[in-house]
Amino acid sequence: MELDARYADAADALVLGASPKGFAVWAPTADNVAVCVYDGPRSAATGLHALQFDLRTGAWHASIPVRENTYYVYLVDVGVPGTGLVRQRVTDPYSVALAANGTRSLFVDLDSPATKPEGWDPKSTPKRIEAPTDLVVYELHVRDFSRDDATVPAAHRGKYLAFTDSESNGMRHLRALADAGVTDIHLLPVFDFATVPEVGCDPAGDKAHDCFNWGYDPVHFNAPEGSYASSADGNARIVEFRRMVQALHAANLRVGMDVVYNHTMAAGQAQWSVLDRIVPGYYHRYNDDGTLATSTCCANTATERRMMAKLMRDSVVLWATQYGIDSFRFDLMGHQPRAAMEDLQRALKAATGRDIPLIGEGWNFGEVADGNRFVQASQLSLAGSGIATFSDRARDAVRGGGPGDAMPALVDRKGWISGGATQGNADLVRIGLAGTLRDYVLDGRTLSSLDYNGQPAGYASQPGEVVNYVENHDNRTLYDIGLLKLPKDTPPGERARVQLLGTATTAFSQGIAYFHAGIDVLRSKSLDGNSFDSGDTANRLDWTYRDNGSGARPQDTAFMRDAFRDLLRIRASSTLFRLRTREDVMQRLTLPQTGTPEVIAGRLDGKGLAGARFPAVQYFLNASTAVRTLTLPASAGEPWVLHPVHLSPTAADARARDAKFDRTTGAFTIPPRTAVVFVQSESATLPDLLTFRLPARLSTDEDITVDVQLPEGYDAGHHYPVLYLDDGQDLADVHVRDTLEKVRSELAPFIVVAIHMPRDRMAGYGLADRVAGRSVVSPTKYGPVGANAHAYSEWVVRTLVPYVDAHWSTRADANGRAILGWSLGGINAFSLGWNYPEVFGRIGAFSPSFWLADAQDRRIAQELVRSSPAKPGLRAYFALGTKEEEGDRDKDGVIDVIDDANELATLLRERGGNDVVVVELPGGIHRQSSWAVMLPGFLRWAFPRR
Numbered sequence: 051m052e053l054d055a056r057y058a059d060a061a062d063a064l065v066l067g068a069s070p071k072g073f074a075v076w077a078p079t080a081d082n083v084a085v086c087v088y089d090g091p092r093s094a095a096t097g098l099h100a101l102q103f104d105l106r107t108g109a110w111h112a113s114i115p116v117r118e119n120t121y122y123v124y125l126v127d128v129g130v131p132g133t134g135l136v137r138q139r140v141t142d143p144y145s146v147a148l149a150a151n152g153t154r155s156l157f158v159d160l161d162s163p164a165t166k167p168e169g170w171d172p173k174s175t176p177k178r179i180e181a182p183t184d185l186v187v188y189e190l191h192v193r194d195f196s197r198d199d200a201t202v203p204a205a206h207r208g209k210y211l212a213f214t215d216s217e218s219n220g221m222r223h224l225r226a227l228a229d230a231g232v233t234d235i236h237l238l239p240v241f242d243f244a245t246v247p248e249v250g251c252d253p254a255g256d257k258a259h260d261c262f263n264w265g266y267d268p269v270h271f272n273a274p275e276g277s278y279a280s281s282a283d284g285n286a287r288i289v290e291f292r293r294m295v296q297a298l299h300a301a302n303l304r305v306g307m308d309v310v311y312n313h314t315m316a317a318g319q320a321q322w323s324v325l326d327r328i329v330p331g332y333y334h335r336y337n338d339d340g341t342l343a344t345s346t347c348c349a350n351t352a353t354e355r356r357m358m359a360k361l362m363r364d365s366v367v368l369w370a371t372q373y374g375i376d377s378f379r380f381d382l383m384g385h386q387p388r389a390a391m392e393d394l395q396r397a398l399k400a401a402t403g404r405d406i407p408l409i410g411e412g413w414n415f416g417e418v419a420d421g422n423r424f425v426q427a428s429q430l431s432l433a434g435s436g437i438a439t440f441s442d443r444a445r446d447a448v449r450g451g452g453p454g455d456a457m458p459a460l461v462d463r464k465g466w467i468s469g470g471a472t473q474g475n476a477d478l479v480r481i482g483l484a485g486t487l488r489d490y491v492l493d494g495r496t497l498s499s500l501d502y503n504g505q506p507a508g509y510a511s512q513p514g515e516v517v518n519y520v521e522n523h524d525n526r527t528l529y530d531i532g533l534l535k536l537p538k539d540t541p542p543g544e545r546a547r548v549q550l551l552g553t554a555t556t557a558f559s560q561g562i563a564y565f566h567a568g569i570d571v572l573r574s575k576s577l578d579g580n581s582f583d584s585g586d587t588a589n590r591l592d593w594t595y596r597d598n599g600s601g602a603r604p605q606d607t608a609f610m611r612d613a614f615r616d617l618l619r620i621r622a623s624s625t626l627f628r629l630r631t632r633e634d635v636m637q638r639l640t641l642p643q644t645g646t647p648e649v650i651a652g653r654l655d656g657k658g659l660a661g662a663r664f665p666a667v668q669y670f671l672n673a674s675t676a677v678r679t680l681t682l683p684a685s686a687g688e689p690w691v692l693h694p695v696h697l698s699p700t701a702a703d704a705r706a707r708d709a710k711f712d713r714t715t716g717a718f719t720i721p722p723r724t725a726v727v728f729v730q731s732e733s734a735t736l737p738d739l740l741t742f743r744l745p746a747r748l749s750t751d752e753d754i755t756v757d758v759q760l761p762e763g764y765d766a767g768h769h770y771p772v773l774y775l776d777d778g779q780d781l782a783d784v785h786v787r788d789t790l791e792k793v794r795s796e797l798a799p800f801i802v803v804a805i806h807m808p809r810d811r812m813a814g815y816g817l818a819d820r821v822a823g824r825s826v827v828s829p830t831k832y833g834p835v836g837a838n839a840h841a842y843s844e845w846v847v848r849t850l851v852p853y854v855d856a857h858w859s860t861r862a863d864a865n866g867r868a869i870l871g872w873s874l875g876g877i878n879a880f881s882l883g884w885n886y887p888e889v890f891g892r893i894g895a896f897s898p899s900f901w902l903a904d905a906q907d908r909r910i911a912q913e914l915v916r917s918s919p920a921k922p923g924l925r926a927y928f929a930l931g932t933k934e935e936e937g938d939r940d941k942d943g944v945i946d947v948i949d950d951a952n953e954l955a956t957l958l959r960e961r962g963g964n965d966v967v968v969v970e971l972p973g974g975i976h977r978q979s980s981w982a983v984m985l986p987g988f989l990r991w992a993f994p995r996r
Contacts, residue, residue, distance in 0.1 A: 053078055054356045060108075067142055068142065070159065071113060073114075073124075075144075076108055076109045076329070078329065080110065080328070085101060085123070086098050091149035093121075122155050124142060124328070131330060133319070140327045143328065144361075146288070147285055147288060148273050152273075164285060172295075172372060173402075175376050183630055186231050187409075187564045188234070189379075189565065192237060193262060194589050195591065196208055199212070201220075203215065208261065216297065216301070224301055225302070227618070231618030232303065235305055236307070236564075237308060240265070240278065240308075241273060241275060241369075242268065242269050242273045242274070242275050251277065257585075266310050266381060267310075272365050275287070279291075304376035304377065308379045308381060309366065309379065312346050312353070312382040312386060313344075314349050315348055323349075332357070338417075353385070359387070363390075367397055370401065376406065383428070388425045392437075395436070409439070410438070412426075412430075412439030430509050432515060433488065437515065438510075438515045439515065439517065444559065447476075448552050449468075449531050463535075467673050469537070479555055482555060483558060483650070484497065484559075485560030488511065490635060490639075515561075517562045520552045522564065524580070525580070526577060527568070527574055528553075530578075536548060558621070568591050572602045573598060576588055620727050625660065626654040626664070640655075641653075649673070649674065651718075653666065654667040666688075666730045667730075672724050677720065677721055678719075680720070681717040681718075682716050682717075686714065688713070688716075689730055690728040692706070692729075695727075699740070699742055699857035703724070705721045706725070740760070742755075742756055742758075744849060744853060746808065748814055754808055756804065759790070760801055769860060769862075769866070772803055773868050774805065774851075775803065776807070776878050780978055784978050785982040801860065812874070816839035816878060818839040818885055825838060826910050830902070835902055836902070867890050869893055870992075871898070872978075873896075876900075877899040877900060879894060879895050880895050884918075887923075892992050893924075893926040893927065894929075896981045896988075900951055912950075915961060919961075923964055928969070929969045932970055932973060
């Protein structure tokens with residue numbers, strides 16, 4: 051275009067908008083430009099200043115001091131085709147703040163302390179991803195998130211500040227998702243849009259006056275939306291947006307924005323037109339017949355023009371650097387040039403020093419279709435760019451039909467999960483599992499050679515260039531699709547299972563995983579297929595999980611919620627589900643034919659892959675209503691076991707545990723409507739660790755983490771002894787698994803329950819007096835020790851031990867249990883064994899803190915034994931290093947830690963102990979390395995093979 055040729059090279063580096071030193075606006079066709087300034091959002095003008103034109107750049111400038119919080123508008127005299135010379139009263143396209151409803155621009159210095167919450171740092175991004183394929187996105191609308199959450203203060207509901215209410219139901223839900231594996235919250239449009247009144251909206255009003263809209267009608271790209279702020283005037287929208295980002299980052303969630311640069315709400319002389327009233331005819335795209343292009347729904351922008359591309363580029367850089375935005379989703383990105391997107395990508399990295407993931411809708415339609423105007427940022431044109439596009443291949447196969455379906459196709463065109471498990475649909479799901487890679491070979495053919503509605507089915511050059519999903523804000527929710535397509539007599543619980551199976555196709559697919567908020571709680575929009583302006587009721591989210599809007603039972607919603615999190619945990623457990631390169635996907639992923647399109651299988655080879663965790667993974671997706679058995683000869687003889695998440699006592703989907711593997715034949719038996727993952731353990735003999743958390747009430751409420759190590763060949767029909775370990779977080783440092791491997795032939799098989807230390811270790815570990823019902827607190831130079839020891843002991847005995855006995859096949863008696871600890875955990879283990887001999891029959895203590903004394907300097911463990919009745923049959927094993935300390939208070943040449951242990955051992959024998967052992971490790975010190983050396987001897991003593 052002529053304006054680009056004349057001005058764009060020089061104008062590209064311009065800093066446009068308001069600053070403390072003046073104003074700058076690009077308006078090369080204007081006859082005159084002035085700026086009108088105001089002290090308030092609705093006050094009278096206090097000044098009018100002429101701007102000067104720069105012939106080189108096409109920009110108008112005014113070099114004048116500008117006070118913080120000055121409101122302003124431009125007066126632009128410009129010729130409008132078909133109208134003539136018009137004086138436009140218009141806001142600044144580069145506005146970073148506004149008066150309510152965008153009537154005036156507001157100058158705010160984004161580096162001013164007044165705009166920054168306490169502790170604000172836009173660079174404090176949670177370190178959740180190392181590559182785009184690590185992204186697990188949860189797409190969320192600001193108002194939906196909290197509008198109906200009664201645990202959010204009324205003034206915060208539907209606002210940015212709702213995210214700062216850390217104990218609300220909604221934030222608890224997001225934190226649970228973050229813990230399970232969600233990395234990014236993607237917010238539907240949050241820059242200034244037209245369709246919600248920022249003052250006086252009425253939730254019960256008509257569509258023009260209510261408080262809801264998705265927001266895909268942008269007006270000012272660089273200012274936060276005011277309807278989500280406590281006040282649409284002033285800098286509240288800036289501060290509160292930053293507080294929202296800060297709160298999400300604190301919840302270990304990155305923040306992404308859904309950005310809409312492909313169109314504006316209006317053009318020409320319309321109320322919401324900004325760009326076209328400054329440079330008429332430049333910023334928007336026109337059809338060949340001269341009419342305004344509106345294929346995106348509104349006034350299409352011309353991002354192929356340099357200054358529109360600059361505006362888009364400058365805008366995303368601002369959001370990343372000033373608001374800490376970590377990823378971007380581009381609405382209708384296929385209407386933008388690939389070159390503009392790559393330029394933007396480079397600018398983001400230069401400004402932030404990091405790669406910021408870019409994803410978008412790469413649909414190919416409208417006046418730009420098939421490269422008619424430029425090389426698009428569309429599905430088939432972005433290979434090699436590192437920019438990802440949403441894939442409709444597996445989406446439509448899973449859901450059935452397409453987004454444009456109407457009745458009766460909405461009912462009749464079944465998806466793979468809803469009765470349409472044809473080979474064609476199954477193959478499209480498999481294409482998604484392979485990351486839609488153009489070079490991946492499926493059943494002897496590359497994906498690029500397979501047809502998908504006249505296009506190549508595979509188009510990505512790397513797995514990070516595809517976004518996998520089965521539901522987003524557009525179209526009907528997956529639950530509503532099920533209401534239409536599943537048989538009417540489908541039981542409610544089975545509907546939830548179908549939903550879970552659909553999300554599993556995304557969780558197991560190579561590429562970026564993308565989930566719509568509420569898909570995990572059976573979200574319904576009452577069959578609404580386009581709820582962009584349908585109000586609060588149709589778009590509500592219920593974080594109490596009682597009402598999904600279409601009659602789902604609370605127990606089914608709870609199942610879906612928890613089982614979905616298990617899927618995320620499985621995806622997070624191994625980089626095999628998140629392969630980064632084309633080569634890895636092609637070499638490591640096998641998608642064998644299963645003999646039926648109702649069952650899809652995938653095998654992933656983890657050998658040599660960082661973070662794989664397992665030598666191999668095998669997953670199955672069974673869409674059938676019946677149990678299916680598949681024989682995979684290549685798996686015969688291999689040690690396949692269920693994934694640790696399936697085996698966990700907290701696993702939500704009990705049906706998955708019914709899956710079986712026959713090692714002799716290589717046959718896998720998969721339950722109906724179930725997603726199942728088998729793994730080969732990284733250990734040659736031991737299953738992988740199972741981890742869960744149990745609530746404990748010590749001085750305050752906390753959750754204590756527990757790891758469970760099952761023995762080789764664990765058989766639920768056999769009852770195993772159990773070793774409980776204090777300080778279970780040291781499992782690796784004390785080489786417990788390695789030791790079990792090395793001496794397993796000498797030991798009876800047993801279960802290890804490793805209890806991670808409580809939040810306050812010095813308070814939780816120590817000595818308790820069960821008879822007195824109290825902790826025995828020892829004053830030390832480090833502070834008091836053992837204040838919560840009694841509460842901790844009661845938690846172990848009353849909560850943890852019954853839980854373990856209920857979930858695994860154990861010998862549920864004292865002879866079947868041993869307790870071991872080291873250092874403070876050692877005296878704690880002794881305390882548990884001494885006080886609860888009916889629970890623990892054997893005590894182990896390495897380098898135990900038997901030096902703990904009372905105010906009279908009496909050793910508290912010894913005093914407890916002296917004052918207690920005899921405990922006949924007690925068994926104890928104490929191990930100590932000869933170099934643990936230098937103290938020798940009785941000057942007998944033996945360090946105190948050994949003297950203390952021997953003294954206690956003598957007392958125990960006097961009180962009936964018939965197997966009390968004290969072992970000295972020559973040169974041993976008070977460290978995990980020495981405890982690892984002590985461990986084999988203890989295990990041979992406690993669990994000898996008979």
